[in-house]
Amino acid sequence: MILTPTAAAIWRYRGFIAGSVKREFQARYRGSMLGSVWTVLNPLAMIAVYTVIFSRLMQARLPGVDSTFAYSIYLCAGIITWGFFTEIVTRAQNVFLDNANLIKKLSFPRICLPVVVVLSATVNFAIVFALFTAFLVASGNFPGTVFVAIFPVLVVQVAFAIGLGVILGVLNVFFRDVGQFFAIVLQFWFWLTPIVYSVTVLPERLRSLVAWNPMASLVAAYQSILVSRQWPQWGSLLPAVVASLALCLLAVRLFQKRSGEMVDEL
Amino acid sequence: MGTIRVAGLGKAYKQYPTRWSRLAEWMLPFLPPRHKRHWVLRDVSFSVQPGEAVGIVGDNGAGKSTLLKLIAGTTQPTEGEVAVAGRVAALLELGMGFHPEFTGRQNAFMAAQLLGLQPGEIETLMPQIERFAEIGEYVDQPVRVYSSGMMVRLAFSVATARRPDVLIVDEALAVGDAYFQHKSLDRIRQLRDEGTTLLLVSHDRSAIHSICGRALLLDAGRAVKEGTPEEVMDYYNALVAERETRTVRQHALDGGKVQTVSGTGEATIADVALLDEHGARVQDVQVGRPVALLIDVQVREDLPELVVGYVIRDRLGQQVYGTNTHHLERPLERIAKGERIRLRFGFDANLGAGSYSVSVALHTGATHVTRNFEWRDLAMIFRVTAPPAGKFVGLAWLPPQLEIQR
Numbered sequence: 001m002i003l004t005p006t007a008a009a010i011w012r013y014r015g016f017i018a019g020s021v022k023r024e025f026q027a028r029y030r031g032s033m034l035g036s037v038w039t040v041l042n043p044l045a046m047i048a049v050y051t052v053i054f055s056r057l058m059q060a061r062l063p064g065v066d067s068t069f070a071y072s073i074y075l076c077a078g079i080i081t082w083g084f085f086t087e088i089v090t091r092a093q094n095v096f097l098d099n100a101n102l103i104k105k106l107s108f109p110r111i112c113l114p115v116v117v118v119l120s121a122t123v124n125f126a127i128v129f130a131l132f133t134a135f136l137v138a139s140g141n142f143p144g145t146v147f148v149a150i151f152p153v154l155v156v157q158v159a160f161a162i163g164l165g166v167i168l169g170v171l172n173v174f175f176r177d178v179g180q181f182f183a184i185v186l187q188f189w190f191w192l193t194p195i196v197y198s199v200t201v202l203p204e205r206l207r208s209l210v211a212w213n214p215m216a217s218l219v220a221a222y223q224s225i226l227v228s229r230q231w232p233q234w235g236s237l238l239p240a241v242v243a244s245l246a247l248c249l250l251a252v253r254l255f256q257k258r259s260g261e262m263v264d265e266l
Numbered sequence: 267m268g269t270i271r272v273a274g275l276g277k278a279y280k281q282y283p284t285r286w287s288r289l290a291e292w293m294l295p296f297l298p299p300r301h302k303r304h305w306v307l308r309d310v311s312f313s314v315q316p317g318e319a320v321g322i323v324g325d326n327g328a329g330k331s332t333l334l335k336l337i338a339g340t341t342q343p344t345e346g347e348v349a350v351a352g353r354v355a356a357l358l359e360l361g362m363g364f365h366p367e368f369t370g371r372q373n374a375f376m377a378a379q380l381l382g383l384q385p386g387e388i389e390t391l392m393p394q395i396e397r398f399a400e401i402g403e404y405v406d407q408p409v410r411v412y413s414s415g416m417m418v419r420l421a422f423s424v425a426t427a428r429r430p431d432v433l434i435v436d437e438a439l440a441v442g443d444a445y446f447q448h449k450s451l452d453r454i455r456q457l458r459d460e461g462t463t464l465l466l467v468s469h470d471r472s473a474i475h476s477i478c479g480r481a482l483l484l485d486a487g488r489a490v491k492e493g494t495p496e497e498v499m500d501y502y503n504a505l506v507a508e509r510e511t512r513t514v515r516q517h518a519l520d521g522g523k524v525q526t527v528s529g530t531g532e533a534t535i536a537d538v539a540l541l542d543e544h545g546a547r548v549q550d551v552q553v554g555r556p557v558a559l560l561i562d563v564q565v566r567e568d569l570p571e572l573v574v575g576y577v578i579r580d581r582l583g584q585q586v587y588g589t590n591t592h593h594l595e596r597p598l599e600r601i602a603k604g605e606r607i608r609l610r611f612g613f614d615a616n617l618g619a620g621s622y623s624v625s626v627a628l629h630t631g632a633t634h635v636t637r638n639f640e641w642r643d644l645a646m647i648f649r650v651t652a653p654p655a656g657k658f659v660g661l662a663w664l665p666p667q668l669e670i671q672r
Contacts (some may be wrong), residue, residue, distance in 0.1 A: 012382060013380075013382065015379045015383070015384050015385050016376070016379035016380055019375065019376055019379050019385075023365070023368065027365075027368070030367055099363075101363040102363040102380070105356075106340065106356070106358075106363055106380050107340050107354070108382075174288060175289060260342030263341050264279050264341065
């Protein structure tokens, strides 16, 4: 009912959306001599650092897995996907403020802006993740058919991130403290999610608490696919799916109710 | 086709006493609202038919831009409704949200996409956009090096690249140079003739006159006057002069014209007449003949200073010639109550054939805005008739000395 006109509007402005994604990508490296080479160099450095430091220098081992690269893969699986999540949320929470100029002067479907955020973050993530996958293949750690399970988990994560991001984005227009506050929340959230450490190091009581963190179950799914090469436990993702749907629904409601008033505050 | 219908339109901004009140209002929706409404536009109703051009005039802060934004759909109305049919292109303020780091071409592309054009279509229109903007090689330079005039040239070219059903222009053109203003006004006129509905905000009297068939005056958020551009602009001028006292009067003259009179009345215009070379009152003069404009002033209070001025206007209300005793360096000082002053401005009627009106003003200082004793539009009307030989066109009589060598 509400989705059909929205989808139609997005389709009509597909040229603008595609153009914006392209321009954002170009804008990032505008003025640099190496240009888009930096897109590749940055994640490459990250993977190299984690691999060298943790598997060679610190000889870090993951409990229960016997592989030199296990901990670096564990780390990358969590950090790359967490980075994807934070990019969508932090960009979406500022998307209306950053595009105030456009919103105030031109009449176009505002819903295109979060779509641009998602697509542009996806492009960045795809580059990093492709490099990571290449590293997995090269080092003989590619998990095989289990790999396809990554994609449905990513879909849930994107829905969760953009739902949350748009809610924060709308609130941020009216209460600018939201953006500041959420930057702090993200710090805590990162360390409350088993990305750097393994969930097994936590005491039992805390472990059941972590289960309530939707990001923890999503990251755990990536780690299970990429490190232990096992299908994720689909049941554990249920809270994340429910949370994503609820956030997206709330985001649409909030956006529709406040988008008119929003222009007056920009 | 493009039509605009605005009914009972109003826009109010919410004002909260403190930063926390909005949060309180959101969290406790069952309590009475904590905000006050600040109305910037109220009770505005009008409609524009396809191919019609309407000018909107008024002071800064009168609500013109808000009205345009409501019609363009960038802002939501608080009350009333706006219905716009057809594809809308709006030039609100400068630059259409151009991104400073990207080139003019890239920005033009994006702006066109935001108008709902598809990439293929834009590719075909791009040469035409470049040609019209006439910014040369700058089109491939980042927009941050542009002058504001170049920005307007590009924005205007994009907005009008494909004929919109409704074109909304908000003073943007004032930034361009005279050449581009001319060019864009021509384009606007052409679009209007092709059926585009036009809404124009401008402080340029002649732009409103030459393009719009109708005008709307906004004052403090309300539509106070609607009518022909001439009538509305005269009323607006008088309103400007009358900021303090607000004693503007308009009344219909014979022949449907509306005369606007304003002023505080310390001195009044007793008589205005056009005299021919023999001193007889005339209403028809022949091109190039010597005439005199006679203005009688009745002084009703002691005045340290008085300036008497007049403007001759053509039938569209455009100023053809105007001056006053201040500019002529013939000051009138220390005038006693009850005095009657007769001024005779002699000149040759070097005007094109047609009908002209004279506005007369009594004030202090260089313009009528300082202190306005009386301002009278259409104080008298006269006709200039063409000479029997040497037909010509135009507003001015500039007879040439022709020499031909062959």
